[in-house]
Amino acid sequence: MPNKRLREIPAVDEVLKSAKMQEYARLYSKNLITQEVRDILSKMRTDIIAGQKTDVNTIEKLVISHIEDILKPSIKKIINASGTILHTNLGRAILCDSAVEAVKICASHPVNLEFDIGRGERGERDSHIEDIVCRLTGAEAATIVNNNAAAVFLTLNTLAEDREVIISRGELIEIGGSFRIPEVIQKSGCKLIEVGTTNRTHLSDYISAISPDTAAILKAHTSNYRVVGFTASVDMRELAAMGSRHAIPVIEDLGSGSLVDLSRFGLPREPVVRDSVEAGIDIVTFSGDKLLGGPQAGIIIGRRKYIQKINKNPLKRALRVDKITIAALEATLKLYLNPDTLHRELPTLRFLTRPIAEIVLVAEKAARLLKQRLAQGYIVTIEDGESQIGSGSLPDEVIATKVVSITHKEILPEKIFEMFLKNEPPILGRVHTEKFLLDIRMIENAQEVVIGD
Numbered sequence: 223m224p225n226k227r228l229r230e231i232p233a234v235d236e237v238l239k240s241a242k243m244q245e246y247a248r249l250y251s252k253n254l255i256t257q258e259v260r261d262i263l264s265k266m267r268t269d270i271i272a273g274q275k276t277d278v279n280t281i282e283k284l285v286i287s288h289i290e291d292i293l294k295p296s297i298k299k300i301i302n303a304s305g306t307i308l309h310t311n312l313g314r315a316i317l318c319d320s321a322v323e324a325v326k327i328c329a330s331h332p333v334n335l336e337f338d339i340g341r342g343e344r345g346e347r348d349s350h351i352e353d354i355v356c357r358l359t360g361a362e363a364a365t366i367v368n369n370n371a372a373a374v375f376l377t378l379n380t381l382a383e384d385r386e387v388i389i390s391r392g393e394l395i396e397i398g399g400s401f402r403i404p405e406v407i408q409k410s411g412c413k414l415i416e417v418g419t420t421n422r423t424h425l426s427d428y429i430s431a432i433s434p435d436t437a438a439i440l441k442a443h444t445s446n447y448r449v450v451g452f453t454a455s456v457d458m459r460e461l462a463a464m465g466s467r468h469a470i471p472v473i474e475d476l477g478s479g480s481l482v483d484l485s486r487f488g489l490p491r492e493p494v495v496r497d498s499v500e501a502g503i504d505i506v507t508f509s510g511d512k513l514l515g516g517p518q519a520g521i522i523i524g525r526r527k528y529i530q531k532i533n534k535n536p537l538k539r540a541l542r543v544d545k546i547t548i549a550a551l552e553a554t555l556k557l558y559l560n561p562d563t564l565h566r567e568l569p570t571l572r573f574l575t576r577p578i579a580e581i582v583l584v585a586e587k588a589a590r591l592l593k594q595r596l597a598q599g600y601i602v603t604i605e606d607g608e609s610q611i612g613s614g615s616l617p618d619e620v621i622a623t624k625v626v627s628i629t630h631k632e633i634l635p636e637k638i639f640e641m642f643l644k645n646e647p648p649i650l651g652r653v654h655t656e657k658f659l660l661d662i663r664m665i666e667n668a669q670e671v672v673i674g675d
C-alpha cells in the first residue's frame with residue numbers, strides 16, 4: 223500500500239507548473255518556492271512511510287501557507303496589559319516621539335555619526351551624548367556601550383583586570399537574564415574579594431580587605447530585592463571618601479538609576495544618578511532602557527581619566543552602540559532638559575504617573591466592549607490592582623491601578639490568558655488569584671484590549 227501512495231506524490235516540477243505556483247514564483251523567488259515544494263513533498267513521503275495520513279491535494283495550500291509564515295515579521299507589536307511597565311521580555315521602555323523620529327532619520331540616511339561637520343573631519347561617536355549626559359548628571363565625562371551589563375564588564379576589565387575588586391556580600395546580586403555580579407567580576411578578569419555579611423557590611427570591612435593588589439571597590443544597587451531587619455551598609459559618601467584616601471576608584475552599578483527624583487512625581491524614590499556623582503563615586507553605570515526610558519544602552523559616567531582609559535580599551539570597540547541607539551538616546555536625554563514636560567513626553571514616566579481617573583475611563587470602556595464581545599458566561603468586572611515598574615526597579619513598590627478582571631465558571635483563567643494572547647496583535651494580561659486580569663495603566667485606547675472575532 224505505501225508504494226502505491228508514494229507513487230501519488232507528484233514531482234517537484236509538476237507542482238511548480240500550476241498557475242498559482244507560477245504566480246508565487248514571480249512574486250517571491252523561484253528558489254524559495256522550489257525549496258518549500260521540495261520540503262513539503264519530502265515530508266509527505268516520510269509521513270506515508272510512517273503510515274500517517276496525508277493528502278496530495280493539499281500540497282499547494284501547504285506551500286502557500288508556509289511561504290506566508292516565512293515572510294511574516296517575527297517581531298511584532300504586543301499589547302502590554304500585564305501590569306509590568308518596563309517588561310524586559312517586551313523590550314522595556316517605549317521610545318518618545320522625538321526618539322522615534324531620530325531613529326527614522328538615522329535608519330534611512332547617512333548621518334554624522336563619527337563625522338565632525340564643523341571641521342570637516344572624523345568625529346567621535348560618543349560626542350552626540352557625552353555633553354548632555356554630563357549636564358544631566360554632573361559627571362566630568364561619559365561613554366556609552368550596549369547595555370549596563372556591558373558597562374559593568376568594561377569598567378571592571380579596564381580598571382581592575384588581573385587585580386582585586388572588593389564588594390560587600392550583601393551586593394552579590396543576580397539580575398534576570400543571568401547577570402550575576404560574581405560571574406561578571408570573574409569574566410572581566412578580576413579577582414572578587416567579598417567583605418562583610420549578607421545583611422551587614424561596615425566601612426572597616428572594606429578597609430581591612432585593601433591590599434596592594436586592590437584595583438577597585440564595587441558597589442552594586444540591590445535593585446530587585448531588599449534585605450530588611452538587622453542591616454547595615456556603608457553610605458556612598460563614606461565609601462567614596464575612603465576610596466579616595468586610598469587612591470582606589472569606587473565604581474557603582476546603579477542598575478536603573480534615574481535622572482530625576484521620581485518623588486517629585488509622587489512616585490517611590492529610586493536612586494538618582496547625580497546623587498552618586500555628588501557623593502564622590504568615581505564611576506557610575508546605569509541602563510538606558512530602564513527608568514531613563516530610552517533605547518537599550520549602558521551609560522558609564524565619571525572622572526575623565528577613567529572614562530578615557532575605558533575608551534582606549536579594545537573591548538570598547540566590541541561593545542560600542544550603533545547610530546540608531548545614539549540617535550534614540552540623544553533625543554530621549556534632551557527631554558530631560560525640561561523636567562516640567564517630561565511626564566507628558568516620556569512614555570515610561572507618562573505611564574508611571576498616569577492619573578487613576580484616566581485609567582478608570584479606559585477600563586470602563588474596555589469592560590463594556592468586552593462584555594459585548596465575549597460569549598455568555600464570562601464575567602467582566604473592574605477592580606483595584608497594582609502595577610509594577612519592572613526591570614528590577616523599585617521591586618517592592620507598586621502603583622495603584624485599575625484592572626479589568628475576566629472570569630468564567632467553566633473556563634480556567636489560564637485558558638482565557640491564552641485566548642487573549644492568540645489575538646492579533648497579542649494581548650498580554652496576567653493571571654492572579656484565579657482571575658485573568660488586564661491592567662489598563664498602559665492602555666490608551668480601550669479597543670486595544672478587546673479581542674477580535
Ligand SMILES: *Cc1c(COP(=O)(O)O)cnc(C)c1O
Nearest residue numbers: 369370371397445477478509614
Ligand atoms: C538591570 C541591571 C543590570 C543589567 O543592566 P542591562 O542594561 O539589562 O544590561 C546590571 N546591574 C543592575 C544592578 C541592574 O539592575
